[in-house]
Amino acid sequence: MSGMFCFQCEQTAGGKGCTKAGVCGKQPDVAIKQDELTCALVGLARAAQGKSTGKAADELLMQGLFATLTNVNFDGSRIDELKKLVQAEKEKLGGAADLDPATLWKGDPDIVSLRSTLLLGVRGMAAYAWHACVLGKTSDEVTSWLYKGLRAIGEEHTVEEWLGLLLDLGQANLKCMALLDEANTAAYGHPVPVKVTTTVEKGPFIVISGHDLHDLKQLLEQTEGKGINIYTHGEMLPAHGYPELKKYPHLKGNFGTAWQNQQKELDGIPAPVVFTTNCLMPPRPSYIDRVFTTDAVGFPGVQHIPAVNGKKDFTPVINKALELGGWPEDKKFTGVNGGSELMTGFARNTVLGVADKIIEAVKAGAIKHFFLVGGCDGARAGRNYYTEFVKKAPPDTVILTLACGKYRFNDLNIGEIGGLPRIIDMGQCNDAYSAIQVAVALANAFNCGVNDLPLTLVLSWYEQKAVSILLTLLSLGLKNMYLGPTLPAFIYPNVLNVLVEKFNIKPISTPEEDLKAILG
Template structure:
């Protein structure tokens, strides 16, 4: 066994990947990611003692540490960063930040003897880092139930860290999120016992709710609240740049730097959110949405003809058809693919723009249009109408079918489910799972579309806000009394964070598919059974 990873839905044979990942990552990258998380646990232990136990008041240091941990955890989410050199670089940066924290730690403690090994280890170069990485494994938690609880918390932290990081780079913070990351990640250290861990499972869901809220605030205040928009898939005669991932800030930079260049800017995957935001619509060269869920990108990137910039997850193993015109930015990375990083706080996309000018216009995909942009502000504006339709029996139920798509053929369940729903049912969706059915489900209920898409995975927050407000307006104290069914598709760790948020909010019945996570043991499911019943579609 060269590695072990079971964090995603497509994990090898449903048990765990041991010789290269189903996602395409090498054992070297997988092991370096394990070492990065190990190192972050040690840093979190120190930060927890500094900021939580002793209330150290240096907000700048807290945020610097919190953002560093969040960015690093984000880089280990499935299909985000395949580049072992970049992961080793994250480890080197983490070790450097750890030493700065130790100096503060010694203001409160007489020596470093109380630190776990994860906070003490060191390396003099990349070779030693790589060697160390092969000595670690998720399987070091020999008790499968202890491993289940710790990894569930860790994967939830990865998901919420992605949201917190996106917000932070736009200047929006909730410092309580960092306090929790420090405390929870420290609790998942190899040396930590089971005692007290279960409460952190629920609190991870609570913290993710905060992370989704601060990202929602960042997006809405920076780029305007999403508005109902017809999502087109049109191409013209001009060359284009395709922007994929979730980082709206990078899209903003690309649009501003490409103004007047004769190059059009297209969105792909979950960058679809930008199509419904007022700020982006003002750019005359901001074109349409090109493509579907992440796993179809090899065909779509090939036919696009122009450069592609992947700003976060999801990137998959790069094929020859477009390998000379793909770039990564932010946390994304892939071996041999040029990375556009920040220098003195600025990013320069001029090389991408210049390459685009020399390439052909995108080939048409001929995808049918559909509606998106139903964030919570839009939903709240029609709340009274929705309540009236519910009371009149015209809307009998809502089905929340947000989440991630993937390659598992059993995901056809979501298409079949959407098409089988009666005309009095409204689908609530966000994330890339929607591409399975959003062009197929037609019609509306007295002007309310039968599919309401909020945008990215983090925009499941909009439906939670709306559901809670709907319950309040209907005089319902228990979210489970609402006519809402939760049928969630999962693939990566962002979906794990959303799942934990639903559990935290008290949702009693959740259908999760196409399969249950391998890292959930019967012990953990049993401990949660008084709060939630999680079933699967397969």
């Protein structure tokens, strides 16, 4: 393959595709290597057809796909190593031809669009499957679908067959998110509401970013009694709600806002930062010496913490925290709107535990409408739409939220209804499963379909896990969703027309216009 092409994230160049270098910071050689790894994984899936694959191949499949997500692995040597492992595992299964990288993003535009959407959804689902796997939870059905999806990438299908595969993937991803929910709650308990400070106490500390709760647990165990405080960052914020994590007194608070602000917020930070998953941005010279990666994450020149028999030794991170020493006095930070306290922990167990109050409030007219305002954050202009939407939402409405898009408004205090906060943070992006379970329960309580509820989804997207979640929502028949800040570059006009016709997906406009259209 002679050049790079990547249009898998919301910020892709010109809204069409990155061809010279990734807007994310990914270099052309790494982009090409990731395409080659993807095509080798298709070969592995072909070799696995009709055979018993085993743990090594299954885990490699998940890790390989995870490494190709946006803002995860920028290290070409690590991608090369993964490809070698894939080829070796493929030969153990009898061998098969890899997909030709030159064909990955080429062909009839509509087919390219559908094929790409499937591939990106498979990548997102693989990330969730891997998080469950490290906690000992796997599903033959979920893993089999990852193989099936990859094989489909290299096959010919009609438009109708591609659409069927996309909806099948959505259903498989729902099962995958349920698996991860089971893994997290079995290991750490059901989340409970908690207030999280944004003040960093004086002294040594470590910031941990990403989604992997297992990494956080190991870090908490290894820092216990060492005088080092731990602060979450980005999608790790919801960890504060889990009983088995919040019981550690040195899990103190949350540092920073959403991922796209990290180069500014980490500038000169007197503490190490551990990236467990996306979203890593190329570290600046002022703090690259204190950045650590683990799992699928990688960046050239950054120290990596490997897993050995499932365990990780965070000693280098701990030593760096003690060496840097932290700030000499408490450091007060605020969210993007000036708030200094964040609430999280409203997963399905908590929300359904007060379902009677919610139902009563709806029947009494105290709650007129629910909005799920969630998804990914990002740097593209226009994302202040979500802040303004929440600010302008009438006081008799409730805002459900999840994923890092909430950093646009999660420090706002917009009051309560019947003792419940109007902003209800349900967790990470994968906790869309919780939101789905709440919606289904409410629909059952009101004896109606989910689309008949006073509920509107207003979603922001950035990377491939958002794609897998969108396919899950479509597979459940959810309609009338608002999507922004821009529509995916890989969904070409004819495909978009089908989605609009079948599901009435709408691009966001302005908060005022959209609220008027939704509420009348």
